[in-house]
Every structure is written in structure tokens, then in C-alpha cells.
Amino acid sequence: MQATDLLLSLIVLGLFSFYWSRGRSLALANPLGGIRNLHSLPSYYGLHAALWCTLPATFLLGIWLIFDEIVINGMVMTDLSPELIPSDNASYNLILNKVANIANGILPREDQPSGLLDAADNMLSLNVVSQWSITLLIITLAMSGLAWSSHKLKVDFRARPAVERVMQNLLLACACVAIFTTLGIVFSVLFESIQFFRSVPIYDFIFGLEWSPQTAIREDQVGSSGSFGAIPLFVGTLLVSAVAMFIAVPIGLMSAIYLAEYASDGVRTYAKPALEVLAGIPTVVYGFFAALTVAPFLRDLGASVGLTISSESALAAGGVMGIMIIPFISSLADDVITAVPQSMRDGSLAMGATQSETIRKVVIPAALPGIVGGIMLAISRAIGETMIVVMAAGLAAKLTANPLESVTTVTVQIVTLLTGDQEFDSPKTLAAFALGLMLFTVTLLLNIFALHIVKKYREQYE
Amino acid sequence: MKLASEQTLELDEGHVTVGQSFSDDPKMTMRNINVFYAEKQAIYDVSIDITKNEVIAMIGPSGCGKSTFLRTLNRMNDTVDGCRVEGDICMDGENLYAPNLDVVELRARVGMVFQKPNPFPKSIRDNVTYGPKIHGLADTRVDLDEILEKSLRKAGLWEEVKDRLDQPGTGLSGGQQQRLCIARAIAVSPEVILMDEPCSALDPIATAKIEELIEELSQNFTIAIVTHSMQQAARVSHRTAYFHLGKLIEVNPTEQVFTMPQHQLTEAYITGRFG
Amino acid sequence: MNNRSDTLSKIQHSLTRRNRAEARFRWYGRCAIFIGLLAVAVLFFDIISKGHGAFRATYIKLDIHYDPELIGINNLADNEQLSAGNWQALSKTALRNKFPDVSGRQDKRRLSKLLSNGAGFDLKDHLLANPQLLGKKESVWVLADDDIDTYFKSWLDGDAYDARMTAKQVQWIAQLHQEDLIALKFNSNLFSRGDSREPEQAGIRGAVMGSFLTLIMTLMLSFPIGVSAAIYLEEFAPKNRWTDFIEVNINNLAAVPSIIFGLLGLAIFINFFHVPRSVPIVGGLVLTLMTLPTIIITSRAAIKSVPPSIREAALGMGASKYQMVLHHVLPLALPGMLTGAIIGMAQALGETAPLLMIGMVAFIVDIPNGFSDPATVLPVQIFLWADSPERAFIEKTSAAIMVLLSFLIIMNTSAVWLRKRLERRW
Structure with missing residues (x-):
């Protein structure tokens, strides 16, 4: 059967x-x-x-x-x-x-x-x-x-206790799926990465300045070194994320402050969900928007003032990513700002501080750990974001800090290396897993640290 | 003593405050104050004066509006959505609810200490110098340090904290925190200090210290204190005002209120019939 | 007191500056909100203005003669004849009859390029549905080529895009338009067909079905597992390190980049367990793991919001812990859990990156009917079309985005509605 x-x-x-x-x-x-x-x-x-x-x-x-x-x-x-x-x-x-x-x-x-x-x-x-x-x-x-x-x-x-014991174990098994998922992630990326590091030394991978996985395939020679240097990818990822945070942090933070401290109930009821619409839009839509609307617009804008802006510039991808992250930062910041007890504000206002002085000198410093945690979570999101950069950033690894140029990122390379029918154990596909390992490690550290900070912060005011 | 029947404890509609609510040398004058939270009225037609350099205590059962009334005096009620104040409140003849009045200036002149100690999550030094800094009262660090020491001394906290001025204010004990809040309030040398049940979160020893402090402060400041404890009112205040269900029942010198109350409701309250 | 009046004058002195700072700060806040809202508006305006045209397609009206000799068939029931038939000839001949003075091989080819190269098969399907038409004549609206479609729409808007048109073609279109033989009609292909290399024949039906199957798979797995895990953690788990470890894991998984789940799916499900690529099963498995944290976290919140007094009441009656959970806690927490499930599903519906890793990015024409048919999903379809060079695909992509966004809006509003309607306030 x-x-x-x-x-x-x-x-x-x-x-x-x-x-x-x-x-x-x-x-x-x-x-x-x-x-x-x-x-x-x-x-x-x-x-x-x-x-x-x-x-x-x-x-x-x-x-x-x-x-x-x-x-x-x-x-x-x-x-x-x-x-x-x-x-x-x-x-x-x-x-x-x-x-x-x-x-x-x-x-x-x-x-x-x-x-x-x-x-x-x-x-x-x-x-x-x-x-x-x-x-x-x-x-x-x-x-x-x-x-x-x-x-x-x-x-x-005693049938009931016997049944309930089995049920409890089933429930426990369901809860453990989360652990197995983490283990699965760790083992899958670690295992393939170790294989990769056998052919490309880990030092060359992490500190190498040149990334061109294509050559290795063409020579069809395991271990042809020199083309798997991930530094340009790391720099590209950081550049795009930096542009994104440059947009998302001030806008997200200020809108959270305005909504939490100033806005009337009417504005709050409409503006907050309207901003959160941004969070519900799939990343592929942002990618389309970045590649077909924002990038050409920036290129033409640059041309009109005599600047050469690549049509796959880090600015376009990062900018749109920033817009995507605005609601993420603003809702996290809103949470931590409203968690600051009203008595703090009263204390400051009763001293004769203006509202903005109260916010800048009392509320924000009190909420700072939570805000920092939220920003770190946002950075981790920006680093791991895939579709926007796949659609709007470049493919060529270039070592530059100029946001007007085209750069590539870790996630873009993972997608390019793994889509299409490759032999599974070629260094090219294994490199994708090594990049995945880097991505997972960095985001995991950021997340653990950020979640820890936020948790400590919450406990402080509970 | 004759027990008043339940009937007499009801307030009549056109109640008029009994006792000596007005003063010849007022610091603040309140006339016909009504306060509303959205549609609900919290204060009914209260008129009272606060004399210069006196300590006036406001007592009454929970929910009688005494804290609300206190908060109208430095317009802290502005921060509550839907709160509306009617009537005239003047300080030195100046209307506090005039449209061109800046609340910032008002609150610098009328300081406030809250029920629960609320030091900012900053160092002791930053807590006290916060007011002088935002108001630009000190030009140099030396001036600032002078204000810091003076305020902490006045609040009776200097000896206890002078060696750890840069440690967080939240690390102090409850009573110390409350005295820190008082130091913070007097650092901008206000004219009036409002205290909203300043000892309700403190143990008896800390309470005694604060009460001592209030007595000392009364030499320089006009103080209005809301308290839940009749003993406290009796110990620290010169005059006592009794509130009941949003109405001001009786205002008289403290001694008289606690020995020969004029109104049955006051009597019922201080003899513990309700509270 | 001298000190006091000094203080007061200092305060008054600082007031103007401070009030200006206050106003400035408020203005920054308003600007931030405005920029955020502007981004929403621009995004929607951009997508809608690019995509609204795709809901209509250009059709050309031709007098078709279903001539058996021309097609080369005599029996509509004979499959071999049907597949060998020269169906393209039907529309080509009709077009040549319409423009009899066109001569020369190149011009003739240009002329036949007015129509979609799928036009012949549409006519075949039409004939098979109406067999009595064989040998008869009929006026039919025939689908035009995508270049013609793009040109005609832009021409109607007054800003003709003729980069891919010859002068003759422009002339023919003008003539057809004068005779009312070319028109925009509702583009049913968009909703009834699968993907195609030809933009005018491409539809989202396959992708929508793929998304639907993948989501069903995801829901069937993640909802029971997520709710069970939440029940265990909230009601049964002892407070020990193991439970803490599970919690930390769940919270971290919620923040792991989605592409990592794609790597997991590729390495474990496809390369280790040999689940076939590109099928809704493997997509559903990956999305299950991805949405599980969301569902667990929201379900836990829902369980937590049930007041302890109800639990105590049930236990006090002598119910076992399971009976308490099953009879009292679960029914009360269910609306909150459903809300969480909808939010998780909306997240899964919009997800693209992990599905690229597990081969759901293949070009698939057929509409999937089961969990093990090769399929793609709507966001991946959007990604594929956005990458296509044909100009007509921009319009299609935007239309597909509009469809995807409408699904998401429906899901999210129903979640909000459900929360408002069914969730109890204690």
C-alpha cells in the first residue's frame, strides 16, 4: 500500500x-x-x-x-x-x-x-x-x-491519566519544534559551510577582498581560491543597511514620539494603522517599487544635477528598505515610550519643563534601552532583507562606500548562487551556505542581545 | 456625642462652605472653581484662598476631588484629556488660566511633589539640577553645584547623599527618593509647593522626616498638601480644608477643625464614621 | 525675595527660545508622520497607476471563417487532427482579408504580428465549445499582441509608445480604430490562465492556486502545532531551563531572516528527505516553520488573557487540567488564536525569499491541482514578471501586486474585525 x-x-x-x-x-x-x-x-x-x-x-x-x-x-x-x-x-x-x-x-x-x-x-x-x-x-x-x-x-x-500523559508529551513535542527548527538551521548551514571551508580556507572567505564565484565554476576546479572573499558583500550589506537605518530611525522614532506624546486620539486612530500598512506590504512589492520607480527616479534626478547615480544604487535599495522598516521601528518605539510611567512625565512637567524638554531629557533617556533594542532588531532585519536587494541592488561585488554606486549584498548572493539547477556540492552552492552561516550568526547575535535588552527594560517598569 | 442620622450626612444642593476660607494676605485665590472630566463633574463651585507662607492641608475621603483640585493649581490637569476647568484661579492677582499665560513659567513658580516618589532614572545630581538646567538658572558649573547643595540641604538629604551624587536616584530608599523629589522641586525656588499625598507610599519613619521637612520649608514657601492621614494634617498644617464629593465643606484653622468642627460631615469624617 | 525675582526673570528670559524649540520639535514629528503617510500614498498610487491597465486587454475584431480545409481537419472528435491542425491560419487569413492590399513577406509577417500568437488556440477552443460553427463565418474579438496592447493603450492615453512598432503597424491600428474594430475589453486571461512567456497570454491563476495550496498546507501544519505549543508553554510547562530555552528559541526564530528558512528547506527537506522541489508541500513546510513563532506568540498572548479565576473555577469543580484547558481556556482564547493565525498566514502569503531557495521559482505554465504538483506562488510570480524584459510585463506585475495586496488587505482587516468582534475584554 x-x-x-x-x-x-x-x-x-x-x-x-x-x-x-x-x-x-x-x-x-x-x-x-x-x-x-x-x-x-x-x-x-x-x-x-x-x-x-x-x-x-x-x-x-x-x-x-x-x-x-x-x-x-x-x-x-x-x-x-x-x-x-x-x-x-x-x-x-x-x-x-x-x-x-x-x-x-x-x-x-x-x-x-x-x-x-x-x-x-x-x-x-x-x-x-x-x-x-x-x-x-x-x-x-x-x-x-x-x-x-x-x-x-x-x-x-486509570485511563484518563494515561491519556493525559500521552497528550502532554504530544504538546511538548509541538513546543520542541522550535528547538528542532533552530537545530535544523544550525546543522544545515554549518554542515555545508564546513564542506565549503575545506575547499576555501575560512580566512580567505572572511577577509578576502574579491568576490567572483563564477570563475570557480568555469575552471571547474575545487579549491580555486581568491574568488570567494566576502568582504565586498559585507561592505555592500552594511552600506545598504546603513542607508535604510539613516531613513528609518529618525522618521520611525519621531513618528512614534509624535503619536505617543502629541497626537490627538483622532490622529492616532487613523495615522497609526495607516503607517502600519507599510509593515504589511510584502517585500517583493517594495522590491518592484525600488527597481522600477525609485531607482530610475533617482538616476534621472542625479543626471539632472550632474551626478552619476547607478540604476542599481545602494541608495534606492536602502531607501526603500528604510521605508519598509519605518513602521517596525515606530511600533517598537511606541511600545517602549508608552511603557515609561506617566509619573516621570508628570515630575518633569511639574518642574516647568516644556513637553519637548520632557520628551528629550526624561522620556527618551528612560526609554533608551528599549529603543536601542528595537533599533538593533531593525538592523538585523535590514541585514537579512532579501527581496528588495535582489530586485533593486546589483550583482557585481564592488568594494565601495559610495551609496550612489551599485553594490551587492550577502542575501543577493545567496539567492543568485542557489536559484537555478546547480550541482548541490559545487563550491558555488556551498558558498551560499557559508554566507547563510554568516548571516545567521550575525542576526542571531543581534537578536539575542536586543531581545535581552528589551526584556530587561520591560521588567524594569512592570 | 449625638450621632447624626444618615439624612443629615447628605449634602444639600446649594451648599456654602463654612469657616474661614478667605484670607487678607492671599498668595493664591480660587473663586467658583468647577472641574469636569469629559461630562463628569469632579469639583463643584469651590472658593478658597491660600495665605502666603502657610501650610494648608486638604483632607477628605477617597475620590472627593482633593487631588484634582490640587492639580488645577499648577495646571497639571492640562495633561489629562478631556479635563476642563471653570472659574478664576489667581496667583498674586494674575489669572492662571489666562490664554496668554505660559504654563512653563507657572509650573516653575508652583512646584509639585507627587504621591509616589518619581525620581528620573538619572543620577541624584542630574535629578536636582534638571530644573535649573532647563530653565537656564545657572550660568556655570559652580552655580549649579551651589544650587544642588543648597536644595539637597534644604530637603535634609545632603548629608546622606553627598558622597554618591552621581549614583542613580532610583537607587535610594523610598523616603530618600521623596526627599529627592522635594529637593528637585525647590531647586528652581518656586513660590508655592503642591504636595499630593507625599507620604502615602512611605513607612512611618520616612514620613516623620518628610513632615519635619515640611515644617521647615513653610518658612520660605507656601505649601498646599493633600493628605489621607488626619494625623498628618493635624501635625503639619496651619489651616485645613475638608472636601466631600467634590465640594468644599469646611475650611478652618487646623486646631479648630480637629477639636470643634463646624460641619456635621467634617465631624463625621474626623471621628472616623467614614473615610 | 531677591533670589526669587531673579529666578523669575531668568525663566521669563528663556521662554521664547524654549517655546520655539517646542514648536520645532512638534513640527519634526508632524514631518515624520507626513513622510510615512506620503510613502504609503506614493506606493499605492504608483502601483495602481502602473497596473490598472492590465485588467483590460486589446482585442481586434475579425471575421473568422472556420474553414475545415484551411485548418486541415474534417472531424472535431479526432484528437490527432486537432493537434495537427493549422489553427493560426484562421486568424491570419481573416487579417489578410481585412487588409487585402498588404503585400511582401515582411509586411505580411508584420501584419500577423498584430495578433497574439496564442490567438489560433483561442479560436480552436472556441470552435470546440461550439462545434456547429465549423464551416461557418463569425465575427470574433481576437486577442492582440502585447506590443500592440502597450501601444494602443498608451496611444489612447495620448502618449503613444511606438518604440516597438513599425509605421505600417501604426497605420493599421489607426484604420482599425476608425472602423471600431480594435478595443479594450476585460482581460479574463489574467484570471483564468497560468504563466506564459507571452505577456498578453500570461495570467495569475496558476500562481493564485499555488499560493492557495501552499497556504492550506501551512495552515494545516502550523495552526495545530502552534496552538499545542502555546498551550504547553502557558499551561503545562514547568518553570525550568528547558522551558526557558524553548522560549528563547521561539523569540529568536521570529527574528531570523526568512531566507535562512529557505536554506533550511533546501538542505533538510529537499536534499536530505528528498521531497520534490517546487511543490506546495515543501513550500508549506518551510512557511510552517517560518510562521510558527508568530502563531505561538499570539496564541500564548490569547491564552494569557483568559483570567485565572476561570481556571480556578474549573479546577475547583474537580476538572482535570486537560478538561480545564479543553473546556474553558481554549474556547475563550480561540478568537485571539484565530487572529494570530490570520496574521501568520498573511505573512506567509507575502513571503518570497525562502520559496526561491526551494525551487518554487520555476517557470510553470500548468495550473496546479494538488499539493504535489509543481507550482509557484503569487509573490514569486511577481518577482519573475518584474524581472522580465517585456514592457507589457510591468503592467501585469503591478496588476498581480494589486491582487496580492487586496488579498492581504482582506486578511488583515478580517483579523482586526475578528479581534474587535470576538475578543472578550475582561
Whole structure:
């Protein structure tokens, strides 16, 4: 049976065990004078049986789904006739693909070497064996689960606590998804990066001044060094982020201050959601806006005053990114500013300070840790922002601090290196993971630090 | 003592304040004050004078409007949305609610100390010099240090903090914080100091210190204090005003209020019938 | 007192300067708000002014003769004949009949370029739907080429863009316009078709379906997992290091750049678990991991807002902790959780970068029907079109953005409405 069929039959079996066990518990209880003689409500007995019937089997099914293909592929490749045995990784995958395609009937069987045909037949028969055995295993496991549960079913069986224990573990597992995600991120980028650093020394990567991944591919030579220096990317990323923060911080902060301290209720009700519209617009829309409206506008504006502004300038990408970040900063700042107790403001106003003096000398200094935390989160966002720079910034790595020129960023390079069909373990794709590792580390540090500051700040005024 | 029936505790519509609410040498004069929060009226037709260099205490049950009344005296009510003040409030003959009056100047002249100590999250020095700095009262650092020491001495805090002037004011004890707030208020040498239940968040020892301080300050400043504690009013004030449900019931010299109250409601309050 | 009058004069002296500073500060604040609002207005104006034209397309009215000989078929039921038929000839012949004096190979080719090269297949579909037309004549509005479309629209607006037009073509269009044979009509292709290399034939149906399937996948996974995690953390988790660690993880994941989730999906789901590329399943998995923190955080807030007194009441009746959560806390927290889920879904709907990593950026013409069909999503479609050199795609891109933004606006307003309507205030 296929995996989906198996899953469906498990659901049916589960439902059956639920009703069957519930019925049995009722049958046990009735002669004694009703369900109050049972330890738990009848549905808990049903749930107990259903859980025992389906959970272990589903778990097994998951494991099989993950490892079935890997194991079968391995077995097929070891049984391959000797003249076809591949020499390197790339041709290994090529042959494996061919065999799979023949087996699935995508490639015609005519004109294929007999070795491949044998392998394909081998794969087909292994598939059949694997599917039969998993079907058998799963049904057996489900039935024995049901048998175990019905063996336990007695009048004084504590079904509710047993069910609740299982439920709690399921909930815990869901909460742990967050941890597994982090682990998954760390391992996936770390593992590929280590492979990358085997061919390109980590020192050359972090401190190299030249970035041109194309040459390495053309020479098709692992370890051709000198073209994976990430400094221009780091500089480009910082330049774009700096332009963004230059726009977002003053505007975001001032609008938060105005909304929190000055604006009448009417202005607040309309201006605040209107500003937050900016936060809800997808980044791809900003990218389109930057590439097709802002960049040409800036270029023409520059031309009219005699400045050469590249049509992929850091200014356009960074400026639009800044606009995107305005609501992020303003809502974070608004939170921390309103968290400053009113008594602080009263104290200052009662001294005869004007409102702006109160804000600048009392409110902002008191809210400073929270504001700094918010700005750091915003920086981390700017560094990790992808679509705007992919669409509006350049591809060529240039080492410059001039925002009118075209620069490229870490995220742009990750996207360019990984879109399209590349061999997975070429240094080019591995470089993307190394860049990913840098990006993840930097943003993670920024986030942890910023969240820590903000948390401390909140506690101070709680 | 004869117990007043529940009926007599009700206020009649056209209530007139009893006692000596007016003064020959007033610092501030309030006439027919009504205060509204949006549609709700909080103060009803209050008229009273505050004499120069006196300590006047305002007492009354919770929600009687005494704090609201105090806040109209330096227009701190302006910061509350929907608050409206009617009537005349004058200081030295100048109308505080005149359209061309600058609240900044007013608040420099009428200082305020709040219920909960609210030092700024800055050093002790910065807390006290904040006012002089924003108002441009000191030209040099030396002047500023002089004001700092003078204010802290007046607030009775100098000896305790002179070695740690650059540590945060929030690190002091509650009573010290409140005295810091008083030092902060007197650093701009106001003419009147308003105190809104300044001891309600403090322990008895700290309270005693503040009360002592109020007595000393009364030589130089006019002080209006709102308090929840009748003992405190009795200890520190020269005159006492009793508020009930937004109306001013009785104003008399403190001694008289606590020994021979003129109005039944005042009597009921000080004998603990409600509060 | 001398000191006091001195102080007072100093204060009065400083007042003008300070009040001016106050006014200036207020003005900065107003400017900031204005710039922010201006950005919103410019953005929307720009998109709408670029994209509104795409909802109508240029059509040319031709007298089509469904001549079996011309097409080369005699039986509409024969699939082999249908696929071998010369359908393009239908429109080309009609066009030549319209302009009989056009001669020369180049001019003839120019003439046939007036029409979309998909025109023949549209006519085929039309004929198959109305088989009685075979051998008969009919006036049909035929889709024009994208260059013609761009030119005609700009010409109508009075600012003709004729960079890709020949003088003859301009003349033909003018003639057709005089005879009322060329017109703008509702562009149904935009909503009924998948992607295409030809701008006039490209539609967003495939991308919308892809987005829909991916979102369903995301919702099915992230809502139950997110709510379960929130329940565990709020109601059951012991206060220990492990729980703290989970919390720190969730908060950090919420701030990890989305492209990192793409790398995770590529390395784990595609290269390790061999989930096929470009399918809604893998897109849904990646977006699940990405939206999970949002859903967990909002769900926790919703659970937290249920007052403890209700929990105590349930426990006091002898309910087990699970019964308390299931019967009392969850129903009360549900509106807040749904609001969070909608916000998470809106975030997922607008997300592009991680999907580029897992191959949802492929050029896919067919409209996906299931979770394992290759698909793209609306934002990625926007990215692809924005990258295309054809001028007509700018209009399409903006129209697709308008559609995407309308979906997002609907989702966000319904979230706000839900919060206002259903959330209890305690």
C-alpha cells in the first residue's frame, strides 16, 4: 500500500478502536450500575485504545517514509554491475536518476544498457518488497497496540491519566519544534559551510577582498581560491543597511514620539494603522517599487544635477528598505515610550519643563534601552532583507562606500548562487551556505542581545 | 456625642462652605472653581484662598476631588484629556488660566511633589539640577553645584547623599527618593509647593522626616498638601480644608477643625464614621 | 525675595527660545508622520497607476471563417487532427482579408504580428465549445499582441509608445480604430490562465492556486502545532531551563531572516528527505516553520488573557487540567488564536525569499491541482514578471501586486474585525 493509503487505514483503525473500546467500557460498567463505577469517562477508554493503536504505527510510518528511498537507493547502487560503478559523486547521482527514471517508466526501456535495466528491475522489486513489509508491519503494530489497550481495559483502569500523559508529551513535542527548527538551521548551514571551508580556507572567505564565484565554476576546479572573499558583500550589506537605518530611525522614532506624546486620539486612530500598512506590504512589492520607480527616479534626478547615480544604487535599495522598516521601528518605539510611567512625565512637567524638554531629557533617556533594542532588531532585519536587494541592488561585488554606486549584498548572493539547477556540492552552492552561516550568526547575535535588552527594560517598569 | 442620622450626612444642593476660607494676605485665590472630566463633574463651585507662607492641608475621603483640585493649581490637569476647568484661579492677582499665560513659567513658580516618589532614572545630581538646567538658572558649573547643595540641604538629604551624587536616584530608599523629589522641586525656588499625598507610599519613619521637612520649608514657601492621614494634617498644617464629593465643606484653622468642627460631615469624617 | 525675582526673570528670559524649540520639535514629528503617510500614498498610487491597465486587454475584431480545409481537419472528435491542425491560419487569413492590399513577406509577417500568437488556440477552443460553427463565418474579438496592447493603450492615453512598432503597424491600428474594430475589453486571461512567456497570454491563476495550496498546507501544519505549543508553554510547562530555552528559541526564530528558512528547506527537506522541489508541500513546510513563532506568540498572548479565576473555577469543580484547558481556556482564547493565525498566514502569503531557495521559482505554465504538483506562488510570480524584459510585463506585475495586496488587505482587516468582534475584554 502507498503511504497515503496506509495513513487512511490507520485513521479508520483508530476510529474503530475508539468506538470499540468505549463500547466495551460501557458494557463493563452497565451491570455494575452505570459509568460512575468506572475510573474514567468511557471516552477516555476509547481514546486510550485509539492512541495506542495509531501513535506507534504513525511513528513507524514516518521513519519508513524518510529512510525508504535512501535505503533502497543504496541497495540498488551496491548491486550495480561493476562496469557501471560511478567514480565520483556527480555521476553517482546521474546514474541513480537514470535508474529511477527507467523504473518509473519516464525513460523508455529501449536502448538502455542491460546493467541499468537490471538495476531498475532490482529497484522495482525492492520497492514492492518494502511496501508489502511496511504494510504488514504497520497493521501488526496497530493491532497489537489495540490488543494491549484492551488487555488493560478494566473497571479500575486509570485511563484518563494515561491519556493525559500521552497528550502532554504530544504538546511538548509541538513546543520542541522550535528547538528542532533552530537545530535544523544550525546543522544545515554549518554542515555545508564546513564542506565549503575545506575547499576555501575560512580566512580567505572572511577577509578576502574579491568576490567572483563564477570563475570557480568555469575552471571547474575545487579549491580555486581568491574568488570567494566576502568582504565586498559585507561592505555592500552594511552600506545598504546603513542607508535604510539613516531613513528609518529618525522618521520611525519621531513618528512614534509624535503619536505617543502629541497626537490627538483622532490622529492616532487613523495615522497609526495607516503607517502600519507599510509593515504589511510584502517585500517583493517594495522590491518592484525600488527597481522600477525609485531607482530610475533617482538616476534621472542625479543626471539632472550632474551626478552619476547607478540604476542599481545602494541608495534606492536602502531607501526603500528604510521605508519598509519605518513602521517596525515606530511600533517598537511606541511600545517602549508608552511603557515609561506617566509619573516621570508628570515630575518633569511639574518642574516647568516644556513637553519637548520632557520628551528629550526624561522620556527618551528612560526609554533608551528599549529603543536601542528595537533599533538593533531593525538592523538585523535590514541585514537579512532579501527581496528588495535582489530586485533593486546589483550583482557585481564592488568594494565601495559610495551609496550612489551599485553594490551587492550577502542575501543577493545567496539567492543568485542557489536559484537555478546547480550541482548541490559545487563550491558555488556551498558558498551560499557559508554566507547563510554568516548571516545567521550575525542576526542571531543581534537578536539575542536586543531581545535581552528589551526584556530587561520591560521588567524594569512592570 | 449625638450621632447624626444618615439624612443629615447628605449634602444639600446649594451648599456654602463654612469657616474661614478667605484670607487678607492671599498668595493664591480660587473663586467658583468647577472641574469636569469629559461630562463628569469632579469639583463643584469651590472658593478658597491660600495665605502666603502657610501650610494648608486638604483632607477628605477617597475620590472627593482633593487631588484634582490640587492639580488645577499648577495646571497639571492640562495633561489629562478631556479635563476642563471653570472659574478664576489667581496667583498674586494674575489669572492662571489666562490664554496668554505660559504654563512653563507657572509650573516653575508652583512646584509639585507627587504621591509616589518619581525620581528620573538619572543620577541624584542630574535629578536636582534638571530644573535649573532647563530653565537656564545657572550660568556655570559652580552655580549649579551651589544650587544642588543648597536644595539637597534644604530637603535634609545632603548629608546622606553627598558622597554618591552621581549614583542613580532610583537607587535610594523610598523616603530618600521623596526627599529627592522635594529637593528637585525647590531647586528652581518656586513660590508655592503642591504636595499630593507625599507620604502615602512611605513607612512611618520616612514620613516623620518628610513632615519635619515640611515644617521647615513653610518658612520660605507656601505649601498646599493633600493628605489621607488626619494625623498628618493635624501635625503639619496651619489651616485645613475638608472636601466631600467634590465640594468644599469646611475650611478652618487646623486646631479648630480637629477639636470643634463646624460641619456635621467634617465631624463625621474626623471621628472616623467614614473615610 | 531677591533670589526669587531673579529666578523669575531668568525663566521669563528663556521662554521664547524654549517655546520655539517646542514648536520645532512638534513640527519634526508632524514631518515624520507626513513622510510615512506620503510613502504609503506614493506606493499605492504608483502601483495602481502602473497596473490598472492590465485588467483590460486589446482585442481586434475579425471575421473568422472556420474553414475545415484551411485548418486541415474534417472531424472535431479526432484528437490527432486537432493537434495537427493549422489553427493560426484562421486568424491570419481573416487579417489578410481585412487588409487585402498588404503585400511582401515582411509586411505580411508584420501584419500577423498584430495578433497574439496564442490567438489560433483561442479560436480552436472556441470552435470546440461550439462545434456547429465549423464551416461557418463569425465575427470574433481576437486577442492582440502585447506590443500592440502597450501601444494602443498608451496611444489612447495620448502618449503613444511606438518604440516597438513599425509605421505600417501604426497605420493599421489607426484604420482599425476608425472602423471600431480594435478595443479594450476585460482581460479574463489574467484570471483564468497560468504563466506564459507571452505577456498578453500570461495570467495569475496558476500562481493564485499555488499560493492557495501552499497556504492550506501551512495552515494545516502550523495552526495545530502552534496552538499545542502555546498551550504547553502557558499551561503545562514547568518553570525550568528547558522551558526557558524553548522560549528563547521561539523569540529568536521570529527574528531570523526568512531566507535562512529557505536554506533550511533546501538542505533538510529537499536534499536530505528528498521531497520534490517546487511543490506546495515543501513550500508549506518551510512557511510552517517560518510562521510558527508568530502563531505561538499570539496564541500564548490569547491564552494569557483568559483570567485565572476561570481556571480556578474549573479546577475547583474537580476538572482535570486537560478538561480545564479543553473546556474553558481554549474556547475563550480561540478568537485571539484565530487572529494570530490570520496574521501568520498573511505573512506567509507575502513571503518570497525562502520559496526561491526551494525551487518554487520555476517557470510553470500548468495550473496546479494538488499539493504535489509543481507550482509557484503569487509573490514569486511577481518577482519573475518584474524581472522580465517585456514592457507589457510591468503592467501585469503591478496588476498581480494589486491582487496580492487586496488579498492581504482582506486578511488583515478580517483579523482586526475578528479581534474587535470576538475578543472578550475582561
